Amino acid sequence: MYLVIKERISLWEAFIEVDKIRPFISPNLGFWKQMIEYEIKIRGEASVKILSEEKVPIPNVYLYKNSIGNNV
Template sequence: MNSGLKSISEIRPHLFLAGYGCITASALKQYGITNAVDATNLNSKPISGLEKIEVPVEDTIIQKISNYFETVVQYVDEVKAKGGKTVIYCGAGVSRSATLTIMYLVISENLPLDQAYYTVNQARRIISPNVGFWRQMIDYEKQKSGGTSTVELITGRMARPIPSVYLHRSIPA
């Protein structure tokens, strides 16, 4: 399992998660990746043979990433239906792209938010969406489930809230 900063992590046979530094023609060819969701907010040069959409968000707690949840899911599912493979990437493959990948599993596969997080974390141990993105993921799950979420933000003596899933980092037994 490759789960570090310098790797492309397979989440599903058609879905990968990575940081910008891994997005090279040879790496994409190695994994058979045909499409990308670029959440870097960089003006990157095109890679031959790679089609992509851009999600222009910064990795800050005030950014509205939830506006892109449905668009990304629709794009990844359309690519999958055509037999393609998609990589979702951001600067390091830790916050923005992890958020979009987690929400892909929540929306497309109907996974509870906590299970989606654990699934992505198993494949890429370094993921850590910022607290603003966590709020949006939790709000989305509450909206879809009628008011409950499988993840809560824990407050206390910490400088900022932490998601309850960080207490386990893997599926609790």
């Protein structure tokens, strides 16, 4: 959240940047929801969506990460 708050980048961009350094990060769904709510509060929109049509709800940024491999 530091990057979102202080650097004014989107939650999506912050996740990608942190994942480049620590590719094993995996915030739980509750924390994702809190981060998304906060992003909406400060930016007016969410850059990450929770995909509830999956077996287990996941942030859509995980699909992007998996589609390009670990080289995010």
